[in-house]
Structures are given as C-alpha cells and as structure tokens.
Amino acid sequence: MSSRRGFIKQGSILGLAGLVPPVVNAFASTNKKDMQQEKSKWADGSRLVVSISMQFEAGGQPDNAESPFPQNMQPGYIDLPGATWFEYGYKEGIPRMLDNWDKFGVKVTSHMVGSAVLKNPALAKEIVQRGHEAAAHGMNWSTQYTMSYAEEKQFIKEGADAIEKITGTKPVGYNANWLRRGVNTLKILQELGFIYHIDDLSRDEPFIIQVNNADFAVVPYTLRNNDILLIEGKNFSADQFVHQVKMEFDQLYVESATKRRQMSISLHDRIGGTPQMVKAMSELLTYIQQHKGVAFKRKDEIARMALADKTSIRE
Structure with missing residues (x-):
C-alpha cells in the first residue's frame, strides 16, 4: 500500500467482507484510534509548529570545560583561551541572536544555567524583556x-x-545537562511547579505523561537540528546545517498536512551566535516563513497547549 492509513483501511474493508478472521477485525478496529491520531491538528489551527531553543550556558561552565581547543591541559592549569570561547556566547552570541529574532518576529525559549544568569544579569533580563521564555x-x-x-x-x-x-x-x-536527567528528576520538577521538560527525543510532537499522578508535558528536543552536535561535534559547515534543517522542515511540513508535527532547532550562545550561524538562521527563517500555516512558538506555549488539548498523545 502507499501509506500506513491505506493499509489500515484495507484491513477494515477485508474484515467487513468476512475475508479475515475476527482477531484481525479487532486489530483493524483498534487502529481507528491511530488513524484519528494521524489526522490530529494543533488546537490553534497551526499546520506546523517550529520551536527554537537558545541555550544560555556561557559563564556557568567549570574551568577547562570542553571547547574547540585540544583537551590536553596539564593538571593544575586553567585553559585561558578556552574560557574566551565561552565568553563569546554572552558578549557577542546572544546579543546577535536577539537582534535576529526581532528581525523575523520570532520568540524562542532560552534554557538558562543559573550561575550564567547571575554572572550576566542584564543579558538574562533583556532576553525576557524582548519576549522570550526563560527556562531552567x-x-x-x-x-x-x-x-x-x-x-x-x-x-x-x-x-x-x-x-x-x-x-x-x-x-x-x-x-x-546533555538531557541526562535522573530517576527522580521529573518527580522533583512536578513538586517545584514545572509543567514540562524537554529531555526526550522520542517524538516529533508534544505528549503528556503522568508524574506524581498528575499531567506533565514533554516537549521533545532535538539532536538532529542542533549546533553543538552538528557544528562542533561533526564539524558541519553553516551551509550543511542549513541544508539538513531544510530537509527536516520539508518532510515535517508534508506530514503536517494530516498529523500534528513539531520541528525543534537548538542553538547555543557561543556557537549559534556566530556571524555565519546567524546568517544561516536568517536563511532558514526566511525559507520557513514562506510556508503557509507555520507558527513559531516558545516551549511553554507548546506545553500549555498540549496540556489543554484532549487529543494530545498520552503515555
């Protein structure tokens, strides 16, 4: 068959015709829910939701944190040049990205390390004042x-x-940090009043789980459209990054005609805020905004919409 929906439909027809045993009929009936899920939509009428993360980490890193420099510092010494790579994040990177978000009218979610915020309070305030989400x-x-x-x-x-x-x-x-939560993390987050986390790569749309017998939203993150993995980890060029994200967008946009879809993009202060990467994002935003029905949303907006939507996937 040409699609999963077609396969399910054929199974239902064969069952009605008595050409398959009852157990298969039951299977086809059960999958009607899957068919409904495949036709799911965003509650606000968006066709595809794009969510951008802007990590605010620089300034909160430990001495000799991993950087583009060789990891060969002798014990007892501090990697002074490496520290300047991180400084770039709050001196140049985030300010440049903030101007670019304003240019395109896009609001993002900034995942902020507490010690980085305390070191650069004016910048943290500016992020929020310019309409972006401050996440922990x-x-x-x-x-x-x-x-x-x-x-x-x-x-x-x-x-x-x-x-x-x-x-x-x-x-x-x-x-x-690196999405590696522990067995108690979600319980703690629920107790502290959080409504969602992003440390999950299992879906291309938000979903609901039960934590402490209450609803808790999962707004999936990405390693595929992530500058720290692709640019630093795999040495992609800015052009390669643009091409990969465009391919991801094109496929999700097709799927979003019949199914609730979310595309995530992740940028880090000292990487995504470089001139070439901001230029790359300008190209991507221009391309994405040419498509009808695409909405850029902060992750808190996505979480609240998912929690209020009775059709959200529940696990």
Whole structure:
C-alpha cells in the first residue's frame, strides 16, 4: 500500500467482507484510534509548529570545560583561551541572536544555567524583556543523575530561583545537562511547579505523561537540528546545517498536512551566535516563513497547549 492509513483501511474493508478472521477485525478496529491520531491538528489551527531553543550556558561552565581547543591541559592549569570561547556566547552570541529574532518576529525559549544568569544579569533580563521564555537548565554544569533526591531538588531549585530573582519570571520548563536527567528528576520538577521538560527525543510532537499522578508535558528536543552536535561535534559547515534543517522542515511540513508535527532547532550562545550561524538562521527563517500555516512558538506555549488539548498523545 502507499501509506500506513491505506493499509489500515484495507484491513477494515477485508474484515467487513468476512475475508479475515475476527482477531484481525479487532486489530483493524483498534487502529481507528491511530488513524484519528494521524489526522490530529494543533488546537490553534497551526499546520506546523517550529520551536527554537537558545541555550544560555556561557559563564556557568567549570574551568577547562570542553571547547574547540585540544583537551590536553596539564593538571593544575586553567585553559585561558578556552574560557574566551565561552565568553563569546554572552558578549557577542546572544546579543546577535536577539537582534535576529526581532528581525523575523520570532520568540524562542532560552534554557538558562543559573550561575550564567547571575554572572550576566542584564543579558538574562533583556532576553525576557524582548519576549522570550526563560527556562531552567540547572544551577551549573553538574551531572545531576548521580545526585541524591535532596541534592538534585536543591540543585534544580537554586537554578530556577536564580532565574526568577534576576528576570522576575518563574521557569516552568526544564532541560538537564546533555538531557541526562535522573530517576527522580521529573518527580522533583512536578513538586517545584514545572509543567514540562524537554529531555526526550522520542517524538516529533508534544505528549503528556503522568508524574506524581498528575499531567506533565514533554516537549521533545532535538539532536538532529542542533549546533553543538552538528557544528562542533561533526564539524558541519553553516551551509550543511542549513541544508539538513531544510530537509527536516520539508518532510515535517508534508506530514503536517494530516498529523500534528513539531520541528525543534537548538542553538547555543557561543556557537549559534556566530556571524555565519546567524546568517544561516536568517536563511532558514526566511525559507520557513514562506510556508503557509507555520507558527513559531516558545516551549511553554507548546506545553500549555498540549496540556489543554484532549487529543494530545498520552503515555
């Protein structure tokens, strides 16, 4: 058959004709729900939702954090040039990206490390003042999945409190360092008043899970359209990045004719804020905005819409 829907439809017809045993009829009936899900739409009428992340991490990194420089520093010494690579993120990268978002009328979600916010409070305030979401990203770059319940709760709370203190907004979304949350992370987030997390790559649309017997939203993240993985990790050129994201968009746009779809793009302060990458994003935004029905949304908007929508996938 030409599609999964066609296969399901054929199974239903054969069942009605008595050409398949009852057990197959039951299977075809069950999959009517799948057919309905494939025809799902965004509650606000959008055809495809694009969500951009702007990681605010620079300034919160530990000494000798991984950078483009060789990882061969001798013990007891600090990688001073490497530190300047991170400084670029808050001195040039985020300010440049903010101007570009304004140019295209796009609002993004900024996952903020608490210690980075405390080091650069004016920039954190500006991000929020310009209409972007301040989401939590831990207090620092510590590995949280090894922490005890109490340690992790304090770690998450300190980072969120730092953001609220500086920006005046309470974060409702969370991103763990390299997505590596622990077994207690979601319970802690629910207890602290968060409504969603992004540390999940399993779908191309938001979905709902149960945490502490209550609804909690998952707004999927991306490694495919991610500058830290592609530009730094795989040495993609800016042109390659543009091409890959365009291909992703084109496929999801086709699927979005009959199915709720979300495309994520992730940019980091010291990478996505370089001149070539901002130029690359300008090209991508120009291309994407030429397509009817595409909406750019912050992740808190996506989470709230998913939580309020009775047709959202539930796991």
